[in-house]
Amino acid sequence: MGRVEALLNLEDVNVHYGAIWALKGINLTVGEGEIVSLIGANGAGKSTTLRAISGVIKTSSGRISYQGEDITKTPAHDIVKKGIAQVPEGRRIFANLTVMENLELGAYIRRDAKGIKQDMEMVLDRFPRLRERISQIAGTLSGGEQQMLAIGRALMTRPKLMLLDEPSMGLAPLLVKEIFSIIQEINQDGTTILLVEQNARMALQIAHRAYVLETGRIVLEGSAQKLASHEDVKKAYLGG
C-alpha cells in the first residue's frame, strides 16, 4: 500500500485513560477501497483505536491523518463531516427515537434534501426490515435490526471511511453472516472499511489486510490470507 493512496494513517498513536496506557504507539494504514480488520482479545485496544480516530477520545501523542490532513485534534463532530462514520460498539442507537429519526440523525450534517432522500431509500432497500419498522421506536427492535439501523445510520452520513466496532456482537450466527455480507457490499459500493472484531475468523474472511492488537500494541500485520494461516493467529484467535 503506497503512501499516496493511504486514506487513513496512524503514526505512533498513544492513548491514556488516566493511569492506564491503552494504546502504546500504534502505526496503522488504511488504503482507499480496502477492508482492514483489527483483531485482538478483549481490552487489547481495538475500540480505543476507533474512538481515537473518530475524535471521541483524545490521543496523548502521535498523529492521525486522513486524506493527508492532520485530524488528531479535530473535534468528533467535524470528523464526521470529513467523511469518517463510526458504527460504535453496542450499536448505540437512539432507543427513544423512531427508526426514521435515527436515520435522519445520520444525515444531521447534510443539507442536501434530495441526496438525503435518495440515501434513505438506498438504506431502506438494503435493509427492508427497517422499512417495515420505520415509525417504530428504535428500542423495540431486535439486536440484529438494531445493528442494521446502526449501520444504516452511519451510511446516512455518506461516509468515505466506515469504522465498525464489533458488528457481530451478540448476534446469532446466521445474522452475523448477513451483516458481514452487507459490510462487503458496502465496501464494493466504494466505501473503505476499518473493522474491529473479536470474531477473527469472519473478520479475516472478508478483509484484505489485518492487524493483530495485543495490550495496546500491534504485534502482527499483513494480508488477511497470510494472517489466517499464521500459526500464532490460529492458536490465539481461530481456535487452533
Add this chain to the structure above:
Amino acid sequence: MTDLLQQLLNGLSQGSIYALIAVGYTMIYGIIQLINFAHGDVIMVGAYVALGCALMGLGFIPSLAVAMLTCAILGVIIERVAYRRVRPVSRLAALTSAIGVSLFLEYTMMYFLGADIRTFPAGFFPERTYSLWGITINNKDLLVLGTTLVLVIILQYIIYRTRTGKAMRAVSFDGQAAQLMGVNVNSTVAITFFIGSAMAAAAGLLYGIYFNTVQPLMGLMPGLKAFIAAVLGGIGSVPGAMLGGILLGMTESLVAGFGGSMYRDAVAFIILILVLLIRPTGLLGKGVQEKV
C-alpha cells in the same frame, strides 16, 4: 361544585407557571444531568427585566420578548462560565457551582436594586374579571393560560419537529453517539440553556403579574416547586414536566381552597416524597433505559 371548579381554575393558572419553569429544569437535566439550581433565579431576572420594560412603557408582548431574550442569553452565559468546565469533573462540582450562581444572582440583584418588593405599574395589565356559571374568571388567568399554551406549543414544535430538537433529544439520550452523527454537543447544550432560560423568563413575568410581586428572592419557592413538578412528572421528560406542573398547581390550590392554606407548601413536598417512594422515575419517567 363551583368552589371546586374555581379552585381548579386557580390551580391551572398556577400550575401553568410551574410547568413553564419545570420544562426548563427538565430539559437541562435531560441533556447534562444537572439540577440547575440557578434556574429559579433566572425567573427572577426575567421578572425584573420585564418590569423594567413595563416601567419604560412597553406593552406585554414586547416586555415578554425582551425578558425572554435577555434570560436566554443569561442562561447561555451561565452554562459557559459556571458549568461547562466543571461538568466533566463531577456532577457534585457542577451542582455546587449551580448553587453559587443562584446566590450570586439573588444577591447581585439585591445589591443593585434593593430587597423591596416591586409591582408592575397599574396600567401594564389592567385587571378584569368575568363571571361564568358562578366562577370568577380573571383576565390574569387567561393571560397565564394563553401565554403558557402558546409557548408550550412552540417548544413542542422545536423539540419534535426541528433538526435542532432532534439533536437535543439525541444528545440527551447518548451524547457520544450524537457526536458520532456530527452533532456538536457543546452548542446543543447551549441551545438547551437558551430555550429553557427563555421559558423561565416568561414564567417570571407571568408570576410577577399574577402575584403582583417582584423581588430578588421571588424565584426561590417557584423554583423549588417547579423542581418538584419536574421530578413528579419524571425528570428529563418534557411532557412529564408539564403534567407535573399542572398537577402540583391544582393540588396546592385545592389544599389552600379547602381550608389548608397553611399546609399548601407542605403538601407539595409530601407529594414529592410519596412519588419518590412509590414511583422513583416519576409519572412519565422512563425506567432503566434499554441498552442491548
